[in-house]
Amino acid sequence: MSANPEHSATTGLTLGGLLVGVGGALLGLQIDQNGSWSGTGWTAFAIGALLALGAMLLRAKREGSLPRDRLGIFAIVTSFAALTFVLSGVLAPGGPWMFFEIALLAAVVVFKRPQERAGGWIGYGVLGLLAALLFFKLWIAYQGSENRWALMSVNIPVLSWLPFEFLDPIKRIALGSFTPHEMGFPPAGLSFAPTLALWSIGFALCVAGMLLSQTSAREHENDRIHELIHTLPSGLANFVERILPEEEWHALGLHGLPERRLARRIEALVSERMARQNELQSALDAGRLLSQTNPGGFAGGIYRAIVDPDPRRDAL
């Protein structure tokens, strides 16, 4: 918990948003062979937005949490934008490849349960998948920029060895062909090297921004809960925070609750944990645990006399 909640969470959210904004802009641009800039179009972006929306709605339904103040709303908007930019950035812009990737992303990102450690949707496995899809997109962009409109071409043995130009059209087999229109290339063709730089940097910035934003959003929620607990008298507030440690607040479902429900939930949790604590204490006081592990006999009697020297218990 930070000494200055506003400073810490707001700075993180702002920086995360900046990273996402810059990264999203880079992922949305391409440079043609003449050095002119153009956008990557709306198709992949719309699909990315749809997938991100699905992922966020499912997450909200699972967790039952909603943003409760301006910073919370900003965090959710940033996360949505980041997820949209990343998903649309790795999608092939068109053709059958795109639909295969949509199905894959829907299965792995949208319907996957959020990971606690990685701060939301982007676990390390998902991150690896997204990086692989980006690599695939870069590969087909490279092929297209070289005017090779297929994933790869395989030389046909013998035919490809013959030095006759008229055999050129049948010397190779193209695998996974695509068209410039499917790829959304500008009319002057794609300049691969600068576009590669734009997309790679954009992807990295978006992912970093999303992680930072979600971490800050969690910190902001913790700050909000902390503020509520500290409306109690100081000693009592410290006691509640010892019973309910901050690390468990998200897992206990305290994030995203409205203030009144949050208070009720904390009351219920404190009550539940105190009851459990009392039950445990009673069990320890009754010495039942000790009797269950006592080997009995002379050694057991001595051991019991040392640990529980009350002679009246023997009489009972």
Place this chain on the structure above:
Amino acid sequence: MQVPLSKQARIALVATGVLLVLAVAVRGITPRATVAPEDVVEEGPRIVEPMQFLGAGAKLRGGELDQWIAADRRTRFKALRQLLFNLDNCPDLVEWIDSMDGQGLERMIAELRTGKREEAFASLALVYQLARATEWKPALMSRTPQAEAERLGSMLQDWLRMWGERAAKDTLLAEPAVSAVLLYAHVMRMAENAPVIGTLSAPRERAKAYINELLGVGQSRRTALGELVQARHGDALSRFAGRDDPLVGLAKDAQTLFPDMNGTCGK
């Protein structure tokens, strides 16, 4: 419980929000449309379908060029044009260009190149006709088999150096300039492949350096002529940027455009 936001924090959040909106908006930037200069219709008298003057049927319209030449050199131009368009014994290019008629033609080409655009076009038409009517294919037994092709290449290069960039935005000269780049690459590739065994790297490297500079290949931004070549011969230009046989793409496109331009008078 709302965490209060300072003014600075609010400004930062609003600025970040604007940036996010911009990041979405950039996707709508449309690619620059390729407008061919020759698609613009000029008013007044003009040379219509200029590529016909550079093609195999140039002889049929060659006489139309005379009216566009300045009066003080029109007579000389007409005589040289008639001589060149009626050259029928396919002489060796270097030999003929070193003859009296050839020297006269070379001077005329240089003069026209410094004139107005129509004269520059006439100058290019003469170079094309020279390439069509003389033999410049590398000779097998020659000591310098590439000399003929290199001479023709240097004439094309001179024209491109003076007019290449200006021509890219000119309704009359844009298409001829693009074809001149292709023909230059074709001619220089023949010079490169002149020896019976092996190749000559000097003509290739010279041509590559010149085309790089002329079209802006490998630079952050293509030249105007480079954009035109990219739009029409993108595949060839991609191969030019590669390491293996850079001139082949442009040369093949030149052969497609001018199949009779083979260095042996179309035989």
